[in-house]
Amino acid sequence: MAAAEEREPSLAWLFFGWSGRLSRVPFALGWAFWLMLLSAALARIIIVPKEDPSFLLWSFVFFAVGIVATVSSVLLTIKRLHDMNLPAALIICLFIPAISFIALFACLVWPGTAGANDYGWRTDSPKD
8 A cells, every 4th residue: 555655646746756747737737836936036026126135035036946947847848758758858859949939839738648658657647
């Protein structure tokens, strides 16, 4: 019973796991979550005057959230590529400016593999 519980998806796996598969909806919601946090921190930076001591705090918050969001977005995209039965090496497409929007759009609309594939037997869960 404990082994079955360890394989259940968690928020830690969703945002920071690299194995398994992820369908379109959790992928889109994960990206939206990080964009929301970055937008909130950026809004605070814009609202607070530069002379205010909290300006530096919000700048650090924005920078820290940006680093965590980048790592998490890469891991989300790797799991999404796994769901489409594509290799994780295609993640490089998100870092090429000319094709990054096309690659992200493809990850959002391209359906995953029905049934088992090379990266797991069910979607939205870690690989066994």
